[in-house]
Amino acid sequence: xxxxxxxxxxxxxxxxxxxxxxxxxxxxxxxxxxxxxxxxxxxxxxxxxxxxxxxxxxxxxxxxxxxxxxxxxxxxxxxxxxxxxxxxxxxxxxxxxxxxxxxxxxxxxxxxxxxxxxxxxxxxxxxxxxxxxxxxxx
Amino acid sequence: xxxxxxxxxxxxxxxxxxxxxxxxxxxxxxxxxxxxxxxxxxxxxxxxxxxxxxxxxxxxxxxxxxxxxxxxxxxxxxxxxxxxxxxxxxxxxxxxxxxxxxxxxxxxxxxxxxxxxxxxxxxxxxxxxxxxxxxxxx
DNA sequence: TCTTGACTTAGACAATGTCCAATGTAGGAT
DNA sequence: ATCCTACATTGGACATTGTCTAAGTCAAGA
Numbered sequence: 001x002x003x004x005x006x007x008x009x010x011x012x013x014x015x016x017x018x019x020x021x022x023x024x025x026x027x028x029x030x031x032x033x034x035x036x037x038x039x040x041x042x043x044x045x046x047x048x049x050x051x052x053x054x055x056x057x058x059x060x061x062x063x064x065x066x067x068x069x070x071x072x073x074x075x076x077x078x079x080x081x082x083x084x085x086x087x088x089x090x091x092x093x094x095x096x097x098x099x100x101x102x103x104x105x106x107x108x109x110x111x112x113x114x115x116x117x118x119x120x121x122x123x124x125x126x127x128x129x130x131x132x133x134x135x136x137x138x
Numbered sequence: 139x140x141x142x143x144x145x146x147x148x149x150x151x152x153x154x155x156x157x158x159x160x161x162x163x164x165x166x167x168x169x170x171x172x173x174x175x176x177x178x179x180x181x182x183x184x185x186x187x188x189x190x191x192x193x194x195x196x197x198x199x200x201x202x203x204x205x206x207x208x209x210x211x212x213x214x215x216x217x218x219x220x221x222x223x224x225x226x227x228x229x230x231x232x233x234x235x236x237x238x239x240x241x242x243x244x245x246x247x248x249x250x251x252x253x254x255x256x257x258x259x260x261x262x263x264x265x266x267x268x269x270x271x272x273x274x275x276x
Numbered sequence: 277t278c279t280t281g282a283c284t285t286a287g288a289c290a291a292t293g294t295c296c297a298a299t300g301t302a303g304g305a306t
Numbered sequence: 307a308t309c310c311t312a313c314a315t316t317g318g319a320c321a322t323t324g325t326c327t328a329a330g331t332c333a334a335g336a
Contacts, residue, residue, distance in 0.1 A: 053284055069212065129261040130261070131257060133257070190316070
């Protein structure tokens with residue numbers, strides 16, 4: 001059993017076949033699937049799995065912090081299982097490819113006190129955009 | 139006539155009543171309306187304006203760089219007319235309020251060469267999240 | 277093995293956005 | 307001032323993404 005499934009069980013989750021396949025689809029560090037893509041891949045192993053179950057499971061994984069929701073394009077949200085090390089995203093404007101990146105320094109440091117308007121700022125999400133080598137070549 | 143309408147005319151835009159009211163709704167620095175909110179406000183002045191026209195006009199304003207599309211919550215996109223000075227956004231996790239903020243330094247500087255994977259990186263969008271004074275007090 | 281509350285399902289519904297054919301009109305041409 | 311016509315608008319169908327619910331199913335503890 002993967003670490004993820006084990007952590008889920010530790011949290012008191014019932015380990016159903018549906019949750020297993022969703023977790024298996026997300027297992028790996030470099031996927032950024034939409035809910036529909038997760039559903040398609042899950043359905044390849046468990047054909048009767050419902051869309052709602054995939055949405056439910058993804059939401060639960062997000063709420064317990066095992067998966068991060070990423071919306072880089074204002075379209076479908078993507079689900080990033082690499083939640084254990086904080087990171088940001090680099091997106092190709094051409095093909096939409098998403099890479100995890102690790103900027104140096106604390107992103108919050110760039111926001112001066114005078115620009116905080118009394119907010120308690122706890123987090124910064126950065127999306128870098130550019131052109132990937134393949135799109136630059138093509 | 140506002141500067142914005144003048145710039146649009148310079149670009150060869152036909153200045154229809156619909157485009158005028160959309161531009162007027164967006165005129166001002168601190169609005170971050172959704173397309174539906176823009177439509178509602180435009181319809182207050184020009185009741186027969188169609189949703190599609192608002193979407194069209196907003197898309198055109200975005201494509202010529204007069205307005206920036208912001209999606210901070212994975213739900214409806216918001217339209218930010220303050221496109222002339224680059225800025226980032228600070229969002230309250232409680233009430234969703236959005237403020238324009240101006241971080242110090244070049245956001246791209248935080249991404250080391252080794253984290254660029256051969257991309258030509260041209261832009262960084264930062265969303266700071268926190269709690270606004272009102273939500274902290276309540 | 278039984279029971280039970282949590283999970284899953286199918287499909288209706290909601291929110292947001294896009295597309296198209298028919299109609300209207302801004303602004304240049306006359 | 308009027309006419310033309312290419313461009314803009316309209317209304318509504320459709321698409322995409324996500325949420326909700328009632329009824330059935332099942333994992334796991336007793």
